[in-house]
Amino acid sequence: MMKKLNHQGKGYKVKLNIAVVGCGYWGPNLIRNFSQLSNCNVFACCDLADEKLGRIKSLYPSTMVTKNFDEILKNPDVDAIAIATPVYTHRDLAKKVLAHGKHVMVEKPLASSVDQCVELIELAEKNNKALMVGHTFEYTSAVNKAKEIIQSGELGDIYYIRSVRANLGLFQPDINVIWDLAPHDLSIILYLLDEFPIGVNGQGKAHFNPEIEDVANITLSFPNGTIAFVHNSWLDPDKIRKITIVGSKKMLVYDDISQNEKIKIYDKGVEAPPYYNSFAEFHFSYRYGDIYVPRLNQYEPLQKECEHFVDCCLNDKQPKSDGYSGLRVVSILESANKSIRNGGGKQPISFEKSVAPKTRVSKPLQYDVAVGMN
Ligand SMILES: NC(=O)c1ccc[n+]([C@@H]2O[C@H](COP(=O)([O-])OP(=O)(O)OC[C@H]3O[C@@H](n4cnc5c(N)ncnc54)[C@H](O)[C@@H]3O)[C@@H](O)[C@H]2O)c1
Known part of the structure; x- marks a missing residue:
């Protein structure tokens, strides 16, 4: 992460080093959008398939590519990781990212269950890291x-x-x-x-x-x-x-x-x-x-979404589509699935309203379409 000194002599971050995990259909869209941001550097990409990594390397020769997720987890130069892998992998990968003290953006849906979402939210809050879900339409x-x-x-x-x-x-x-x-x-x-x-x-x-x-x-x-x-x-x-x-x-x-x-x-x-x-x-x-x-x-x-994630990481802001947003969606999916399996009867939603966001934000998030989206 590149740092500059502010007027008080303290370091503040100007450029985020990001890694993208999962280079199938959606991952390359994230890589393209992150690489177009002036305050972001796509430092590394990870996938299990050689041909996916070969394609990324040919498009972005200076980006490190690896099949070894641990390699990017342990690299102190990587500040944040975006996850675009199949849904069943989201929780384990995101948990490792947060446990290694890095910010994480996870593609939708955030995880496979309410419990998994709560686990990720708690870990992000404990480590004071951004947890964002890719609710692109927002x-x-x-x-x-x-x-x-x-x-x-x-x-x-x-x-x-x-x-x-x-x-x-x-x-x-x-x-x-x-x-x-x-x-x-x-x-x-x-x-x-x-x-x-x-x-x-x-x-x-x-x-x-x-x-x-x-x-x-x-x-x-x-x-x-x-x-x-x-x-x-x-x-x-x-x-x-x-x-x-x-x-x-x-x-x-x-x-x-x-x-x-x-x-x-x-x-x-x-x-x-x-x-x-x-x-x-x-x-x-x-x-x-x-x-x-x-x-x-x-x-x-997606450009706005990536821009917003980088801003949240660099400036300690709560993402607009944060872990709670991911949790709300997953809680509805979980209850809807139960209803489908139980003949269509009405299900309460297994999401405690009392789980209000404990914010890691120092400033309120300003996100106005008229200002931010021209
Ligand atoms: N926001 C959107 O509009 C949008 C659109 C499409 C997909 N998505 C989401 O993106 C995610 C990925 O979807 P996709 O369509 O790109 O899937 P995909 O199957 O095309 O790609 C997934 C990639 O992840 C790799 N992978 C799997 N496990 C891995 C691991 N443990 N470590 C590293 N790489 C691993 C696979 O080799 C594959 O290349 C899903 O969560 C999906 O819901 C979001």
């Missing part, structure tokens, strides 16, 4: 715009949210479709609503691999009456990434596949008559108003 311009619109009250009370994430494949060998795809939907919904659900129902079906559901629905019930439906599938003819938010005043559709019109606001709604004396007088009135498309800032969300 860093998108579209999701931040939708949050801004909800918070402004423009949509009114939120009646329901429907989130669909479906395509043909990619089947995962170790996790079912909700552990693969729903972390995105759930992190977006929790981020948008700033609420935690009181219960969850799940239904799913495994058509190919026993116990690995390839299509599933999750229903979340929120304390204020809002309901959210998540549909995930690896068995759909179309690639769909669409979230519909229906409010008492307006409706918002976020279509992540659309290039230029990711968010549309519909001035549509239904009103029941305030009173009526006979069935003949009972008429709902339907409003079909304008549709508008807000302007969104253009940037790569």
Whole structure:
């Protein structure tokens, strides 16, 4: 880690040395984005497969590549490690990183169970290190715009949210479709609503691999009456990434596949008559108003996510998508899985609300789409 002296003669860090573990599909995206940051150096990359490392070495000749995770763990020049390996490895790898006094960013979902997430959070707090989860959509311009619109009250009370994430494949060998795809939907919904659900129902079906559901629905019930439906599938003819938010005043559709019109606001709604004396007088009135498309800032969300992680490591800030954020998502996944296996009945969520973040932050996190995301 490069250090400079401040006016009090104390050292402060200006450049973070990071290592990326897992160079399969997603890892190279992390490597590319970290290497584009002026305050970050991709010091090392690790994978178990020679061909993955060979590809990275040809793209980044000055980066050290290794199959030996311990080698980067024990290297005092490595300040932080980003983990993009299969989900079942997340806990063990992240635990070692934190135990070696380094910051860690873990791809979604944070770990395979609530207990594992709590273990990582406690270790990060004990060692005063950043623990961040790769909830990439929280860093998108579209999701931040939708949050801004909800918070402004423009949509009114939120009646329901429907989130669909479906395509043909990619089947995962170790996790079912909700552990693969729903972390995105759930992190977006929790981020948008700033609420935690009181219960969850799940239904799913495994058509190919026993116990690995390839299509599933999750229903979340929120304390204020809002309901959210998540549909995930690896068995759909179309690639769909669409979230519909229906409010008492307006409706918002976020279509992540659309290039230029990711968010549309519909001035549509239904009103029941305030009173009526006979069935003949009972008429709902339907409003079909304008549709508008807000302007969104253009940037790569992963770049913002990587930039934010480096900032948190260098400046002792709590990540926006911190360990607690990872825990909240995993707690819903765990309960949804139980519901799927138990015939779809409502499950409480095994996450103690009382587990409030004990922050390692000295300054509050400033993360404003208008400032940070141009
Ligand atoms: N944020 C996003 O939008 C996003 C998108 C895709 C994947 N992901 C996440 O990224 C992670 C990886 O997914 P992927 O699709 O890249 O998987 P992948 O199978 O393509 O790649 C995983 C890589 O990890 C390597 N690996 C496995 N165990 C290892 C170990 N112990 N040490 C070092 N390397 C090891 C494998 O050799 C492989 O190259 C998952 O958690 C996934 O959910 C996130």
